[in-house]
Amino acid sequence: MNVYVSDITLAVASFPLIALAITLPYLVYQYRKAGSVPWLRTFAVYSFAFYLLCAYFLVLLPLPADRSVVVPYAQTPQLVPFSFVREFLAETTFSLGDPATWLPTLRDPYVYEAVFNVLLLVPLGMYLRYYFRRTWRQTLLIGFLVTLSFETTQLTGLWGLYEHPYRLFDVDDLILNTLGAMVGFWAVGPALRVLPDIRLVALEAREAGVRASATRRALSFAIDLSLACAAAVLLGALNIAISTGSFPGGKWFGSGWLARASFAFFFGIVPIAFRGRTFGQMLLKLRIVRPNADPVRWYQILARYGLLFLFAWAPFEIAFGVGMLDVFAEGRFGWSAPLPSMEGASTTWVWLAFMALWIATLVVRAVRAKLRGAPFVMLNGVLSNTRVMTEAGVALMRKQRTVLDVDEVRALEGLIAQDGTPLSELMERAGRAVAEEVRAWVPDPAPVVVLAGAGNNGGDGWVCARALAEEGYPVTLVAPDIAERMKVEPARSTALAVFADAARNALPLRVLVAPDADVLEGALEGARAVVDAILGTGFSGEEVREPSASWIRAANRRRFEGARRAGRGRHRKRACERGDHERRGDRSLLPKAHGAPFAVAVDVPSGLSAQSGRAARPCFFADLTVTMLAFKPGLSSPAARACGTIRLASLVDIGPHLKRLRGEQDGQTRSAE
């Protein structure tokens, strides 16, 4: 048993490594899921694993020296709640009326043990609130369960490792530990204002994950390279084993060819067989495609890696390949050794020049990619007309290729309605899709503001408001007029139906009709999410008319300035008034004020023309835009950074309808000719 005790030092010293081992699978998982590694999250996971390890060991230590040891005081569980208070009062000199006894009491074991028991789970409460975004009730429950696991581990003597409990199962520990989790939960509250929102970090990572970063590509290449080298070495060893003696004076004969064969397998046959993916790329969810995300042909893969071989490896092949023969034949070695002795010296120089040129193009392309924020493409990629993209990027690009003009979307809606799915049903699905995104972001019911315009975009907003209210979210819907006076169908009937539903089922939905600026600001202040359903594809013009313009400004102010009451972010306010956020072009997600609500745009941010991509003044700034049916041309303009991340809500399978639409369009063109 002494072994166990002495192992403790080792265990404690190895905690950082164990925590790392726990974090690594998370890293791979994160790379596969989101395509990039947000360091803040990784650090949070690492430190959490580390903390739990430490907490558990603090609870379990010190271990008794013997399996069968009986620790008398630990044998009967202490089941009377708050007995530590009674003991404390009985055993210490503490007296409330005598301040002289206060300080010594603090140093009393009764006190510091209790304090330690509280402190132990404070970090857990913090993690649960900040990282895992749990409510106080969930934190209470989880804190209690974790504590219970501590206590039962003690009660069962480390789950049977010891024959008797060696530490006391104490109900007071349960109470104090759980209290600690709650203290952590409350203590982290103020810090939430300063810490970046962990979900925004994840959203940014997902954005970044669509692009195949240089690290990710290098990692996948390194995996393939290691595989190919390992296979070459194995084959070489096998070759030697088989051929020793049979090729006098040349036992390395042929190993160069084996290496080439192994490289050809991993960089040629595998990606051809797996339709554009090497093993490394499969692991990291990358894929070789054409620049427009179409699948590659087999000869393009051969060209891609053949050229890479020519540019990057052939010079070494020639220099060292010949060199190797020289080394073994003549016992010389070194970079320069083979050159003079080589028949093809001039060829080598040509290749070296080639390689230098290639490296130069790499540098130029890397710098250009950095400056323009464009993906980095190597010369062999350009020549073979291939690119490496992430699976997510490929899917997105293929989806985005079906870009429909606003008129086409309208015509498509008509065809879909003819085939039996009326516009009101599409509106229902659209509104619910938006509500889903809000719920994904704000999982527990919290105030939401829906800004709903007078058109069908507003109709989507009404549906979304109902869907959220049905889930218990207190929703404030802001409308320019009462539903009866709306003119556009099916928005009008939808709004009326929602209104009636809300009254009948006593949903937590309140409607503000044409509110004053102050009332609107008040509503936005407490909101955890804002849904922009003011203007959709029906918007046009250079200026947004009132009242839509004031609503957009109010929402943007809330986003960039923070809450008004706190008087925080003075410089941010000025920057916002100058319209800085409308000029910044280099970031997809603009810096938000802390605590600003999650902003979702329905179909297209209000003020952005879905057709031309021009942003009017003002233009709503969203974290996420849920666009309906298909991508519109305006969503890829530079001004479309106001969209944040773009999600497509398909609503229906548009394939057959689109075919019909294209058929009709072709017919019209022909008859016009």
Ligand SMILES: NC(=O)C1=CN([C@@H]2O[C@H](COP(=O)(O)OP(=O)(O)OC[C@H]3O[C@@H](n4cnc5c(N)ncnc54)[C@H](OP(=O)(O)O)[C@@H]3O)[C@@H](O)[C@H]2O)[C@@H](O)CC1
């Ligand atoms: N695609 C789909 O599958 C589905 C699409 N659906 C949804 O329908 C949306 C399209 O609806 P839509 O055609 O009714 O137009 P919409 O965007 O509400 O705008 C009209 C309002 O804008 C106003 N307005 C115009 N210019 C303005 C200005 N400069 N400044 C201020 N206001 C201005 C205009 O005012 P008015 O000119 O009438 O005074 C009118 O009130 C679409 O985006 C999608 O969300 C779903 O419901 C179903 C599935």
Ligand SMILES: [K+]
């Ligand atoms: K909108």
